[in-house]
Each structure stands twice: as C-alpha cells, then as structure tokens.
Amino acid sequence: MTTPVLDVRGLAFAYPDGHQALFGVDLHVHQGERVALLGPNGAGKTTLVLHLNGILGGGAGSVHVSGLPVEKKNLQEVRRRVGIVFQDPDDQLFMGSVRADVGFGPANLGLKGAELDRRVAAALEQVGMAEYADRPPHHLSFGQRRRVAVATVLAMEPEILVLDEPSSNLDPASRRELADILRSLDVTVLMVTHDLPYALELCSRAVVLSDGQVVADAPTLEVLTDDELMATHRLELPWGFDPRRIGSLPR
C-alpha cells in the first residue's frame, strides 16, 4: 500500500497541567479518503488535530504527513500540506478583503503575480465564492465566511484538509451546499464532527476517539449502527434518523 498522507503512531500527550489527553493514538489516512473523526466532548479530537500541523507537540509517538515528520524544522512545509479549517471562521479571516485573506497563505510562501492570482481564483471558485473576492469578510454571512475559510486553506493546495465541525451553525441549505463542495474537492479530508448524519453522508470511514484512545475505526455505517459502541461513547443520532436508509447511497 502507498504511504499514508497522514500517519499518526502511538501519539500520547499531556497538557502542562498534567492532564493526559491522548494515550497512544494510531491513525492512518490514505490519499483521497474522507474520514470522520468522532467522539464525545473531551475525547481528545482537537488535541489530536492540533498535533497534525505541529501547533501542539512534544509528547510521545509520531505524526508524518506524506512521509514528512511533523517537527519544528519542517513546520512551514507541514502547514502547507495540512490545512486546518477551524470551527470559527473569524479565527482565520482577518484581512480587509476576501481576496487578501485567501491570498495571505500563498503570499507567505512567496507566491506572487499571476500564480498568486491563479491560486486565489481557483480556491474561491472551488467554494463558489468567486464573486465575493473584493468584499470585506466581515460583511459576509457566517456560512459564506466558513466557505472563505475553506478557500484560505485550499489556496495552499494542501495534501490533507482537516475540518473542525464544518457543519456547525449552518442552516440546512448551507450545510448541504458545503457538503456538495467537500464532495467535489479532489483532496484527502479528515473531518471532526458531532453531526453524525454529515459524517455518514460524506465519509466512508469513521474513527471514534474516546478518553484519548481510538475505540473504533470502521466504515461509518458500521460505526453508526453499533448500538453498544454508540451508547458507550455517548454518540447519539438525531431522533428518527435511520443510518441504514442513507448508508448505502453513493458519496
């Protein structure tokens, strides 16, 4: 098999106050996969994600991105390869225009002129926001800002797109439109979510983290229909939602 785009081995981490958040996590994601990272509040999902581009580090185990170890000397390249879209788009948008925000990362990599313009235009096109390029981000709706936040990451042409709660605070139409966008992208995706129908709709595989450990790694439909696993790890489907009904639809 090919080298995983994301290869996490034996990752353990305690915060400075001594709280052990991860206990030997293994996670392998291959090119083109869309994987959901599920788990109850406090499971360690954010802690794991923050290790993927070196925001957190220093614990035991390793993280490699397309073979490159996540460590201090590689951080610039790691952060190009791993694009994280945080839950709050306002953490990612701080320039005066959408164009400037989307171009910020590539410009920092030294791109300019036609190549920079091409990156920005392509990323905005991918998220359906091309016509908003000259608007100030703070004049956009929350759903539009989330799409621009995705574009800021896509403009870096990452190898893996990591999304933290991508469907949170979106109305049903925006939620569906973002799903269509994510499906249309030719990029490997790791999606942290409590929105289990969204995970089923978009990700063929789900990894469940609980108390800092991987407790399941299986097809999403299999995870969502394992009643004992779901109950043990506080995973609940919306009332009346039957995963078997949509579980076999093409993704």
Ligand SMILES: Nc1ncnc2c1ncn2[C@@H]1O[C@H](COP(=O)(O)OP(=O)(O)OP(=O)(O)O)[C@@H](O)[C@H]1O
């Ligand atoms: N800065 C910190 N210092 C100490 N402990 C922390 C810190 N940040 C998180 N933790 C603890 O680490 C554990 C894992 O937290 P984390 O935020 O990774 O969980 P999560 O799965 O992302 O949760 P949620 O679904 O609520 O976002 C929790 O017990 C949390 O209280």
